[in-house]
Amino acid sequence: MSKHCEKVQNRRELLTAVLRYATLGTLGAIGGAVFAKRRRLVQDGICINSGICKGCGILKQCGLPLALSAKQLLTRMDDERK
Amino acid sequence: MIRFGYIIIGIALSLILCGVTIGAERFPPPDFIETDHVIPSPTVPGPRQDIYEYIDVVVLLAALGLSSYLVLKRRSRRAIFVLMVFSLLYFGFYREGCVCSVGAIQNIVLSVFDRDYAVPIAVVLFFMLPLVFALFFGRVFCAAVCPLGAIQDLVLLRPISIPNWLEGGLRLFAYVYLAAAVLFAATGSAFVICRYDPFVAFFRLNGNLNILIIGACLLVISVFVGRPYCRFICPYGILLRQLSRLSKWRVTITPDECIQCRLCEDSCPFGAIKKPTTDWPMTEYGKSKKRLAVLLLLLPVLMFLCGWTGSGLKKVTSRMHATVRLADRIYLEDTGEVEDITDASLAFRATGKEPKELYEEASNIRAGFGLGGWFFGGFVGLVIGLKLINVSVWRKRTDYEAGRAGCLACGRCFKYCPKEHERLKKRLLQNENSY
Numbered sequence: 001m002s003k004h005c006e007k008v009q010n011r012r013e014l015l016t017a018v019l020r021y022a023t024l025g026t027l028g029a030i031g032g033a034v035f036a037k038r039r040r041l042v043q044d045g046i047c048i049n050s051g052i053c054k055g056c057g058i059l060k061q062c063g064l065p066l067a068l069s070a071k072q073l074l075t076r077m078d079d080e081r082k
Numbered sequence: 083m084i085r086f087g088y089i090i091i092g093i094a095l096s097l098i099l100c101g102v103t104i105g106a107e108r109f110p111p112p113d114f115i116e117t118d119h120v121i122p123s124p125t126v127p128g129p130r131q132d133i134y135e136y137i138d139v140v141v142l143l144a145a146l147g148l149s150s151y152l153v154l155k156r157r158s159r160r161a162i163f164v165l166m167v168f169s170l171l172y173f174g175f176y177r178e179g180c181v182c183s184v185g186a187i188q189n190i191v192l193s194v195f196d197r198d199y200a201v202p203i204a205v206v207l208f209f210m211l212p213l214v215f216a217l218f219f220g221r222v223f224c225a226a227v228c229p230l231g232a233i234q235d236l237v238l239l240r241p242i243s244i245p246n247w248l249e250g251g252l253r254l255f256a257y258v259y260l261a262a263a264v265l266f267a268a269t270g271s272a273f274v275i276c277r278y279d280p281f282v283a284f285f286r287l288n289g290n291l292n293i294l295i296i297g298a299c300l301l302v303i304s305v306f307v308g309r310p311y312c313r314f315i316c317p318y319g320i321l322l323r324q325l326s327r328l329s330k331w332r333v334t335i336t337p338d339e340c341i342q343c344r345l346c347e348d349s350c351p352f353g354a355i356k357k358p359t360t361d362w363p364m365t366e367y368g369k370s371k372k373r374l375a376v377l378l379l380l381l382p383v384l385m386f387l388c389g390w391t392g393s394g395l396k397k398v399t400s401r402m403h404a405t406v407r408l409a410d411r412i413y414l415e416d417t418g419e420v421e422d423i424t425d426a427s428l429a430f431r432a433t434g435k436e437p438k439e440l441y442e443e444a445s446n447i448r449a450g451f452g453l454g455g456w457f458f459g460g461f462v463g464l465v466i467g468l469k470l471i472n473v474s475v476w477r478k479r480t481d482y483e484a485g486r487a488g489c490l491a492c493g494r495c496f497k498y499c500p501k502e503h504e505r506l507k508k509r510l511l512q513n514e515n516s517y
Binding site: 016017019020023024027031034035037038041042046048057 | 135190193198199200201202203206210213214217218325327328329330
């Protein structure tokens with residue numbers, strides 16, 4: 001390979017590497033922002049599951065009125081089973 | 083190799099059997115004794131416990147890692163095939179195609195535009211992980227992890243090649259689909275990728291008849307045209323395509339130096355093998371330079387025109403939003419243009435809300451579609467312009483190469499390379515000697 005070709009190749013590889021890590025950073029930033037938003041919504045007491053308690057990942061910790069009545073119902077059902 | 087296959091099938095079966103035990107209702111459905119109403123069975127899978135979602139993420143991560151190893155290091159089509167079957171069984175039939183990385187685009191977009199919507203962590207990871215792997219190893223997700231790709235790959239029996247111009251033209255549809263999916267998700271109208279997923283009805287053994295017919299047609303086409311959904315429709319494939327251009331490691335047809343025997347030339351059913359190029363004649367070079375300059379100048383004009391068209395379509399596109407549809411319906415009913423009343427309009431009237439408020443809400447949503455239409459059209463214009471520019475750019479290639487963007491890393495081309503056969507023979511000899 002000639003020196004010129006090698007130079008072009010190196011430049012291209014460098015540019016690709018810069019773009020790759022920039023994209024990786026962007027993806028990381030998007031992921032971080034989404035996690036942060038989820039956390040903020042939970043802290044602000046806003047439902048993150050469109051009011052559907054069934055299958056919600058944070059039902060146990062949730063203090064919203066809908067979640068409290070769902071938990072009450074669950075406890076009652078458990079008691080009835082016992 | 084056979085032992086490896088047994089291990090994969092064993093893991094798949096045990097996970098499927100595990101799944102049978104988690105289908106219990108957390109809340110009993112109410113009884114409608116007075117009205118004899120029968121609760122319809124849902125067509126979408128119910129929510130899963132968190133722990134199983136994290137197991138899914140771990141399985142996805144393991145499958146992506148294994149796929150990268152099999153494609154780049156082991157270079158074994160057979161092993162890739164076994165992993166593909168596993169992925170089809172696990173992510174397709176067992177998980178009923180949901181959550182999938184393809185549809186996760188919409189959740190991420192909605193999360194950006196709706197301040198009250200939070201994406202489940204598993205969905206974020208399903209969206210991110212294949213993209214991160216594409217940045218380093220190419221399209222290993224498409225190779226053996228995506229169930230939509232796997233179902234098409236399994237039926238590919240008589241592949242025919244498609245001319246480059248047709249392939250490029252058809253691929254434009256995937257860009258339009260991606261832009262439309264983003265527009266509808268951003269406006270909170272619909273998750274079109276999920277709604278029109280052609281294979282999910284097969285995975286759930288249930289679904290809309292029209293979609294089932296489209297899926298069946300696509301499968302029939304897949305017998306002759308390699309993975310039509312992945313190549314011409316998949317919006318996530320567009321993201322993977324662009325990111326795999328930047329990949330650090332990628333599939334090479336030959337494990338050694340290319341001897342240009344041309345045996346691999348027609349081995350790829352997806353038309354991803356790029357042939358060596360000849361030198362461009364100087365006369366052609368001058369013409370192309372002029373064409374490139376004109377196209378570069380035309381690009382903003384094209385973007386503006388497409389953006390303007392996209393914005394002008396707001397009346398049609400906004401009909402995807404339930405509020406706009408309801409407002410239109412109420413207007414038709416109030417002006418006496420229709421006589422019957424729908425359940426939705428009846429429910430709206432029962433709320434006691436003024437139609438004026440509804441019209442205002444619909445008007446705001448339409449305005450959002452107008453703005454979104456500019457971006458939608460502008461993006462489509464940009465893609466068309468860049469495609470035209472791409473034709474005018476000369477790229478020198480000395481060997482047969484797997485295209486960075488188009489290669490689905492299926493590993494079919496490996497066995498066509500004589501150098502690969504040499505490598506396998508050497509490895510066999512080494513193994514025999516070590517025994």
